[in-house]
Amino acid sequence: MTISDYASLLVDAGEYSGRDDIAHLFPRFLGLAELKLNRGLRIAEMEVVGTVSIVNGEAPVPTDFLEAREVKTAAGHPIRAVALQQLTDSFGARSGIPAGYAVVGGNMRVRPVCDQDLTVTYYGKIPPLTPANPSNWLLDKAADLYLYSLVEEIAIWERDVGKVGAAQQLKMLALSGLKIGDERSRWGNAQVVVGGPTP
Structure with missing residues (x-):
């Protein structure tokens, strides 16, 4: 199943974390994940x-x-x-x-x-996902980053250090891939210009 909106992200986050009882806490996990992503993510x-x-x-x-x-x-x-x-x-x-x-x-x-x-x-800031706003550019571009960020928040809530570490690794890989793609799209064809006088 493709993660295309708020509802499918909720389903996949529950499946990946092994929790089918988190729907009532999903907005909290989502808010925390977006808060952390807003702190460090800077792309076009x-x-x-x-x-x-x-x-x-x-x-x-x-x-x-x-x-x-x-x-x-x-x-x-x-x-x-x-x-x-x-x-x-x-x-x-x-x-x-x-x-x-x-x-x-x-x-x-x-x-x-x-x-x-x-x-x-x-x-x-990343436009927050809600039932009324079920999709945004980040979900379209990097659904895996959203998913692993949510799985990490669920694992923190569970106080499961092993799950937190595994989710963080997956999140960091997704984040790194997103940043590399952004740099390539912005600067992939750029030329290096050395300033100052030339001999």
Whole structure:
């Protein structure tokens, strides 16, 4: 049977873990698995382009924001990420064209202070699987990663160290394969360019 949606993932997770009594706990296991995957996974399918409307130098980041890839001004000029202390020390409360940003809590702070829309390319959270949202790009691309992540969570809940270790190994293999595929699709044909003067 192919894992194609929430229901088939639940069935396979139960079969692979040897538990047919986990349906009522499945949302908890799924939430924990997605939480862990969001912490470490960064691939092309997670990239989102959005707008952040800065008012008085600050604005909330998007609700699915994990990590910024690129931030550009309204004129299309990139601004760089800097440490919060450096942002404060370098620009203070000056107003002007933004040159740097820092993410503080759930907000993006830009200095010099400005009011404008920024275009932000960022890694967004994996859309959670639910009965109402039975599929997402990760399940379509790497159903095995979802499956082994769930089997790991079930084994942790069972307090079965042997099962946890076996599931972690399978999960890491699936994760490694997904990352290698992502790198190949992004950089497989790239050329190495050496910077600096040539003799």
